[in-house]
Amino acid sequence: MTIRVYNTLSRRKEDFVPLHGRRVSMFVCGITPYDATHIGHAKTYVAFDVVARYLRRKGYDVFYLQNVTDIEDRLIDRMHKSGRSWKDLVKEFVGEYLDGMTRLACTSVNLYAYATDYMPEILEQIEGLIAKGFAYAAEDGSVYYDTTRYPDWGKLSGQKVEEHIAGARVAVDERKRNPADFALWKAQKPGEPAWDSPWGKGRPGWHIEDTAITVRHFGPRYDIHGGATELMFPHHEAEIAQAEAFTGVKPFVNVWMHGGMLMVSGEEMHKSLGNFWALKDALARWEPEVLRFFYLNAHYRSPIDFAPELVDEAGRSYARLRETVRTIDAERRRTPDAGSADAALRAATATALEAFDAAMADDFNTREAIAAIFEYARSVNKAVEVGTGRVALDEAATAFARFGEVLGLFARASADDAVVEGLMDLLVRLREDARKRKDFATADGIREGLAKLGIVLEDTRDGVRWKSA
RNA sequence: GCCGGGGUGACAGAGCGGCUAAUGUGACCGACUGCAGAUCGGUUUCCAGGGGGUUCGACUCCCUCCCCCGGCACCA
Numbered sequence A: 001m002t003i004r005v006y007n008t009l010s011r012r013k014e015d016f017v018p019l020h021g022r023r024v025s026m027f028v029c030g031i032t033p034y035d036a037t038h039i040g041h042a043k044t045y046v047a048f049d050v051v052a053r054y055l056r057r058k059g060y061d062v063f064y065l066q067n068v069t070d071i072e073d074r075l076i077d078r079m080h081k082s083g084r085s086w087k088d089l090v091k092e093f094v095g096e097y098l099d100g101m102t103r104l105a106c107t108s109v110n111l112y113a114y115a116t117d118y119m120p121e122i123l124e125q126i127e128g129l130i131a132k133g134f135a136y137a138a139e140d141g142s143v144y145y146d147t148t149r150y151p152d153w154g155k156l157s158g159q160k161v162e163e164h165i166a167g168a169r170v171a172v173d174e175r176k177r178n179p180a181d182f183a184l185w186k187a188q189k190p191g192e193p194a195w196d197s198p199w200g201k202g203r204p205g206w207h208i209e210d211t212a213i214t215v216r217h218f219g220p221r222y223d224i225h226g227g228a229t230e231l232m233f234p235h236h237e238a239e240i241a242q243a244e245a246f247t248g249v250k251p252f253v254n255v256w257m258h259g260g261m262l263m264v265s266g267e268e269m270h271k272s273l274g275n276f277w278a279l280k281d282a283l284a285r286w287e288p289e290v291l292r293f294f295y296l297n298a299h300y301r302s303p304i305d306f307a308p309e310l311v312d313e314a315g316r317s318y319a320r321l322r323e324t325v326r327t328i329d330a331e332r333r334r335t336p337d338a339g340s341a342d343a344a345l346r347a348a349t350a351t352a353l354e355a356f357d358a359a360m361a362d363d364f365n366t367r368e369a370i371a372a373i374f375e376y377a378r379s380v381n382k383a384v385e386v387g388t389g390r391v392a393l394d395e396a397a398t399a400f401a402r403f404g405e406v407l408g409l410f411a412r413a414s415a416d417d418a419v420v421e422g423l424m425d426l427l428v429r430l431r432e433d434a435r436k437r438k439d440f441a442t443a444d445g446i447r448e449g450l451a452k453l454g455i456v457l458e459d460t461r462d463g464v465r466w467k468s469a
Numbered sequence B: 001g002c003c004g005g006g007g008u009g010a011c012a013g014a015g016c017g018g019c020u021a022a023u024g025u026g027a028c029c030g031a032c033u034g035c036a037g038a039u040c041g042g043u044u045u046c047c048a049g050g051g052g053g054u055u056c057g058a059c060u061c062c063c064u065c066c067c068c069c070g071g072c073a074c075c076a
Helices: A041-055 A075-083 A086-103 A115-131 A159-165 A208-218 A231-245 A279-285 A288-296 A308-335 A342-361 A366-386 A389-409 A416-434 A442-452
Strands: A005-007 A014-016 A024-030 A061-068 A111-114 A135-137 A143-145 A182-187 A202-204 A222-228 A255-258 A261-264 A304-306 A455-460 A463-468
Touching: A005 A255, A014 A416, A024 A041, A041 A061, A041 A086, A041 A222, A041 A255, A041 A261, A041 A288, A041 A389, A061 A208, A075 A086, A086 A279, A111 A115, A111 A202, A111 A208, A111 A366, A115 A135, A115 A143, A115 A159, A115 A182, A115 A202, A115 A208, A115 A231, A143 A231, A182 A231, A202 A208, A208 A231, A222 A231, A231 A255, A279 A288, A279 A308, A288 A308, A288 A366, A304 A308, A308 A366, A308 A389, A308 A463, A342 A366, A342 A389, A366 A389, A416 A442, A416 A455, A416 A463
Parallel strands: A024 A061, A024 A222, A061 A111, A222 A255, A261 A304
Antiparallel strands: A005 A014, A135 A143, A143 A182, A182 A202, A455 A463
16 A cells, blocks of 8 residues: 655655655754753654554564754753753753653653764755855854845745745844854854864854754655654754755655644643643653554644543543553453354454555544444444354454554553463453352452452353452 | 644534434433443434535635644754
8 A cells, every 4th residue: 555645845645755765864853951851842752653663563674763853952051050060951851751751651762862963964064055055154253044045945845935034023233244144153152162163162053053963864855854844944944945055955855744732721831831741741641542643633733632532532541441451362362263243343343454554645644544443343343242253353452463563552562471371261261150149249259359450350141250450 | 924733512523425423421311220320212403614616515625815733954
């Protein structure tokens, strides 16, 4: 099946065709570690994690590269305010970020590239841009990109230079030749970290680190560039201008993907509004899989509204699917060879796998893919009720494993082993004996005791089944 | 102001020029049941922001208005 991907550059869905056979180079704008990772970051990275997972599932050899902008204005600002070194801040916030990503099962990144590890490439690009006439050094040792020299400026976001000048609400920096010009290199101010350059001490401007990183790893053109929509202008626009002018290769990126923003109860998330949700706080309140499921419940390009009640609701919704997975596990333990509902379940499994794949192939439509899983879950539950056999159940387990692998869900490890199964058989039998004697106190005592261990007993028409947490 | 993206049933949220608007949550009814849990069946939405237009037919395409969100070159 052809994968269709919405490309911001063309504003439509396109057939996904990698540049080099099955190899896919994918870059996603990472964090600037100047503050806590929040739930908006997490939405973006969960979305692109699924993109990478799905492409890999489809047989693509994806190299997923993400930058860490470990030198930037906001970081310096934080440094001044906190009295801590920028390296110290980077260490803390990157650590927190990676911890959150691990817990959210965002495990598909191949390499996190730190801006400051690419100084040679950054300087090379700036020098190259000056040599080609796309950039100029100002008196103070800063270097700017001359946007008037780049005809495609604005092609990604649809911005027009003249209109920006008309709508500008801030005074134009007088070191610049044109209002739209942006800094490639910023001259050092007192107390700021700095690196040597042909223009004196300074640091890279925001934007240049990403092209330095991608040109080094991917060359002048690569397959997918992702990020949240807020980065479209000026950040991604600047990347295009830098890279295409520097390498002379167009287009710099084949597919631009942008994820929708996250709101909190209908408002922008801000510390000053008191509605700021650090990722670690959200993870303290909800299970990582629930949060992940919440994000994937909407299409990645849609903005989503974050509200505790909505995440709770997603949790209830997700519990239904998780319950089906547990039911499958429990039923498989009974190991019937065949059942009356085998054919129905096997057909449903095939249908579900197909529907899931079709949804994912259509611009990674996780919401529709999840809808397919829900429909399938009902089929599974129905088949189990009627009675289904081992082969069909094994297929169902495999199907859920497939969904889970792509979405990063259903990862609960089952702790079953032979001893546990033997003990459970024994307990279930003892409880059944008690029930037959109408000794419900003993029966309920066994059930409650197991519940405390995370094991649920369910009495069904054709016997007891148990599920581990 | 300019650029981009949205406004769908109680809520969340998809698809599609034409079958009852997917799926989930919630609520209600029923089945199952010693109790519990899970599950199954059914019910609950029917001016899809307002107005115009195209069409045999629009939630889906076009125009317009309203509202919401993000971005808009300094860099706090």
